[in-house]
Amino acid sequence: MEFSQVSSTTPQLDAEHPFATMMASFDEAARLASIAPDEYRILRQPDRELTVSVPVTLDDGSVDVLEGWRVQHNAGLGPYFGPLRLDPDIKLDDLRALAGWMTWKCALLGVPFGGAAGGLRIDRDDVSPAVLERAVRRYIANLHDVIGPDRDVFTPEKARDERVMAWIMDTVSMHQRHTTNAVVAGKPAVLGGTRHGHDATAQGLRVVATRAAERAKLGHERGGPSVIIQGAGLVGGNLARILHDCDWRVVGISDVTGGVYNENGIDVRHLLARRGHSGTIAQMHGDFEHLSDADLLLRPCDVLIPCAVANAITTRNVDAVLAKMVIEGAHSAVSAVADRRLRERGITVVPDILARGGDTVVAYFEWVQNRMGYAWLEGDVLKRIERFVGDAWESVVSQAQTRNVPLRTAAHIVAVTRVAGADCLRGLYA
Amino acid sequence: MSTAPHVKAPMDEFNPFQAMAQRFDVAADRLGLDEGLREVLRTPDKELTVSIPITMDNGKLKVFTGYRVQHNFSRGPCKGGIRYAPDVHLDEVRALAAWMTWKCSVVDVPFGGGKGGVICDPRQLSKGELERITRRYTTGIMDLLGPDRDVPAPDVNTNEQTMAWLMDTWSMHVRRTDTAIVTGKPLALGGSKGRTEATGRGVMIVTREALKKLGLRPENARVVVQGSGNVGGIGAMLLAREGMKVVSISDIYGAIHNDKGLDVPDVLAYLKQHKKLEGYSKAEHIPSAAQLELDCDVLVPAATENQLTSKNAERIKAKLVVEGANGPTTVLADQILERRGVMVVPDILANAGGVTVSYFEWVQDRAGYFWTEEVVNSRLEHVITSSFASVEETARKYNTSLRIGAYILAVGRVATVYQMRGTYA
Numbered sequence: 001m002e003f004s005q006v007s008s009t010t011p012q013l014d015a016e017h018p019f020a021t022m023m024a025s026f027d028e029a030a031r032l033a034s035i036a037p038d039e040y041r042i043l044r045q046p047d048r049e050l051t052v053s054v055p056v057t058l059d060d061g062s063v064d065v066l067e068g069w070r071v072q073h074n075a076g077l078g079p080y081f082g083p084l085r086l087d088p089d090i091k092l093d094d095l096r097a098l099a100g101w102m103t104w105k106c107a108l109l110g111v112p113f114g115g116a117a118g119g120l121r122i123d124r125d126d127v128s129p130a131v132l133e134r135a136v137r138r139y140i141a142n143l144h145d146v147i148g149p150d151r152d153v154f155t156p157e158k159a160r161d162e163r164v165m166a167w168i169m170d171t172v173s174m175h176q177r178h179t180t181n182a183v184v185a186g187k188p189a190v191l192g193g194t195r196h197g198h199d200a201t202a203q204g205l206r207v208v209a210t211r212a213a214e215r216a217k218l219g220h221e222r223g224g225p226s227v228i229i230q231g232a233g234l235v236g237g238n239l240a241r242i243l244h245d246c247d248w249r250v251v252g253i254s255d256v257t258g259g260v261y262n263e264n265g266i267d268v269r270h271l272l273a274r275r276g277h278s279g280t281i282a283q284m285h286g287d288f289e290h291l292s293d294a295d296l297l298l299r300p301c302d303v304l305i306p307c308a309v310a311n312a313i314t315t316r317n318v319d320a321v322l323a324k325m326v327i328e329g330a331h332s333a334v335s336a337v338a339d340r341r342l343r344e345r346g347i348t349v350v351p352d353i354l355a356r357g358g359d360t361v362v363a364y365f366e367w368v369q370n371r372m373g374y375a376w377l378e379g380d381v382l383k384r385i386e387r388f389v390g391d392a393w394e395s396v397v398s399q400a401q402t403r404n405v406p407l408r409t410a411a412h413i414v415a416v417t418r419v420a421g422a423d424c425l426r427g428l429y430a
Numbered sequence: 431m432s433t434a435p436h437v438k439a440p441m442d443e444f445n446p447f448q449a450m451a452q453r454f455d456v457a458a459d460r461l462g463l464d465e466g467l468r469e470v471l472r473t474p475d476k477e478l479t480v481s482i483p484i485t486m487d488n489g490k491l492k493v494f495t496g497y498r499v500q501h502n503f504s505r506g507p508c509k510g511g512i513r514y515a516p517d518v519h520l521d522e523v524r525a526l527a528a529w530m531t532w533k534c535s536v537v538d539v540p541f542g543g544g545k546g547g548v549i550c551d552p553r554q555l556s557k558g559e560l561e562r563i564t565r566r567y568t569t570g571i572m573d574l575l576g577p578d579r580d581v582p583a584p585d586v587n588t589n590e591q592t593m594a595w596l597m598d599t600w601s602m603h604v605r606r607t608d609t610a611i612v613t614g615k616p617l618a619l620g621g622s623k624g625r626t627e628a629t630g631r632g633v634m635i636v637t638r639e640a641l642k643k644l645g646l647r648p649e650n651a652r653v654v655v656q657g658s659g660n661v662g663g664i665g666a667m668l669l670a671r672e673g674m675k676v677v678s679i680s681d682i683y684g685a686i687h688n689d690k691g692l693d694v695p696d697v698l699a700y701l702k703q704h705k706k707l708e709g710y711s712k713a714e715h716i717p718s719a720a721q722l723e724l725d726c727d728v729l730v731p732a733a734t735e736n737q738l739t740s741k742n743a744e745r746i747k748a749k750l751v752v753e754g755a756n757g758p759t760t761v762l763a764d765q766i767l768e769r770r771g772v773m774v775v776p777d778i779l780a781n782a783g784g785v786t787v788s789y790f791e792w793v794q795d796r797a798g799y800f801w802t803e804e805v806v807n808s809r810l811e812h813v814i815t816s817s818f819a820s821v822e823e824t825a826r827k828y829n830t831s832l833r834i835g836a837y838i839l840a841v842g843r844v845a846t847v848y849q850m851r852g853t854y855a
Binding site: 038041042044045046047048051052053055056062063064065134137138141142146171428429430 | 469
């Protein structure tokens with residue numbers, strides 16, 4: 001199993017028709033919510049797509065010309081906001097899908113942003129850091145007309161993007177001739193990065209998991225729900241520690257090398273600390289059994305949270321899942337067909353757009369703190385994650401009950417209704 | 431004639447953009463440009479796609495798509511038209527933007543190339559709908575526009591009125607009247623005198639200069655003009671005023687011919703009244719295709735692209751072809767005409783009078799001071815004659831056609847500026 005998608009903040013995309021596929025489920029939501037076609041039509045295509053040519057001097061002195069894009073999907077709720085993807089194979093339609101996705105995600109989480117996505121066709125493993133830096137800087141300089149704290153805000157796509165975010169902040173600041181750190185989120189702390197930037201997704205998952213377990217009355221008889229977490233990195237590892245501290249029993253956890261399981265619970269703090277020192281879960285010894293990552297997903301537990309890869313649960317293994325609830329800690333962790341099957345079996349699925357909301361909410365907090373020039377304490381950030389993700393959870397649950405639809409459909413309905421409502425109130429300019 | 435390497439025939443003889451790209455490659459070869467620089471010059475700097483939601487007259491919402499492409503602004507703000515048509519395509523907009531870069535460079539006006547378009551069918555739209563599309567499109571691309579950044583102009587299915595709306599939308603957003611944002615405006619809103627006839631006047635000037643090179647006196651030159659609109663009609667009138675004998679003019683339905691010379695003002699007056707040449711009694715009527723092969727000294731294709739092709743180039747009798755339209759001669763026809771010793775004044779030089787006076791409009795708007803028609807015309811005269819001389823000199827230096835000479839001059843100027851400025855960041 002390949003865990004390369006760990007901590008990517010963007011969903012898996014359909015290779016052939018990413019935008020159309022992404023939109024399909026929201027089209028369905030718009031229909032269910034009886035949104036008039038006119039109110040929804042604007043959302044069927046991005047507001048703007050800017051393509052820029054990015055000439056960059058390579059280390060041998062020759063010039064290469066890269067392609068770069070920024071897609072701005074919808075500005076109904078506020079400034080555009082979304083990731084920058086550095087990828088040699090990226091296509092414009094991928095970015096349309098990501099930008100649209102960000103519109104829905106922001107709306108669902110009550111964050112006053114519209115969706116955007118940027119892409120630069122570069123293989124970061126194939127060029128020197130200096131070339132990567134020049135390419136990113138030139139890309140940002142070319143986009144300067146359409147970005148800014150009140151216009152379009154960049155977020156990282158992967159955990160290792162901190163340096164890239166710093167370059168973006170510096171390039172915009174040099175052009176503005178004053179420090180403009182609110183133009184990008186996910187910055188290093190010293191440049192205005194927020195507290196809980198690193199475990200934002202895990203904190204959001206914690207809020208959702210806690211409320212979902214309470215609602216389903218899971219784990220009452222044993223003093224706390226049991227959970228299996230696939231992934232031990234930024235999302236899975238942090239989540240395991242956090243839930244452990246909330247008196248959940250982490251009964252199973254895995255990394256690329258394999259998993260461990262003990263139905264009475266594992267001391268994950270100890271386990272993860274040792275893993276941090278000396279490698280992999282497969283090498284750990286303790287009061288648990290070793291098993292493959294695939295087998296771990298099929299062990300008994302109250303809640304299963306796959307945080308590592310897309311399609312962790314598919315038609316191949318869905319019928320053997322013994323968990324009472326599945327929370328998508330990774331984007332598209334449950335395939336579309338498996339999703340239907342779990343519903344038939346009466347197993348609740350908390351969808352990625354809601355479960356992974358923590359990173360979006362905390363990126364928004366970073367923007368707020370940068371704008372006022374005042375950094376919040378850890379406790380303030382945690383309290384506010386609880387509020388934003390919790391509110392999103394409540395509105396999804398209430399929508400699901402009212403309309404008798406699964407949580408995923410309910411989440412999409414909440415998002416579409418908010419965006420279409422804002423667009424409608426603003427009306428058409430010119 | 432020349433020993434210049436021939437442009438390789440494009441895959442599709444009738445694709446004028448492929449033809450332009452290949453002429454660019456030949457010029458780049460002759461200039462010895464390295465691959466990185468070529469890639470920079472081939473690739474548009476920026477391309478913006480905007481969604482244009484409009485309330486239609488029936489109250490329904492409709493979403494149109496618009497583009498603005500900025501090909502290269504090394505030499506100055508981008509300059510280029512905005513077209514409204516159902517078949518607007520990003521690829522075409524890209525190619526037209528590049529075309530503008532070379533055109534501005536040939537006549538040495540300090541602009542780079544740009545182009546824009548909205549996919550719509552203006553015949554199906556009310557004036558109010560067109561205005562709303564124009565205003566919303568302008569708002570969408572506004573971040574890229576500006577008198578010092580990108581200055582649009584009219585193109586297919588857009589006109590003075592469209593430019594006035596664009597100027598007003600921009601001015602409302604910047605909260606001051608800013609006429610230099612767009613050219614091709616009505617005279618009352620900062621337009622330039624002499625703009626309407628500028629392209630035709632440029633055609634006349636290069637024809638006169640080319641005849642000098644060929645050693646032909648204007649009064650002995652018999653001219654065939656394909657087209658009778660802004661370029662062909664006005665061009666024909668100005669050529670006649672220079673003493674040349676205009677023996678044939680055409681519209682989209684057919685052509686008229688009189689070997690003793692047409693009374694051009696009379697023809698244009700008839701056309702204005704009747705909307706077509708049909709029924710004009712003081713000339714014989716001939717089919718369009720036959721017009722190009724008439725016995726004459728000068729042929730001015732001023733209508734549309736792909737008129738002189740591998741199919742008819744052998745039968746062209748003119749000694750001089752002046753391209754009033756964009757891309758009327760295919761690459762294959764170029765080769766045949768060159769072998770037969772026919773001089774071709776290429777489009778990027780021959781019809782650059784329009785962009786030159788657009789540049790003058792921008793200068794006047796910036797200055798807030800407007801020139802007399804005589805000043806506009808004499809400055810246009812200066813720009814076009816000196817550009818013709820530079821192109822001719824370049825062609826001689828590189829022992830090639832005027833067309834390739836014009837591309838070498840244009841591409842070389844942009845490349846030099848790019849290298850001096852260097853690659854930012």
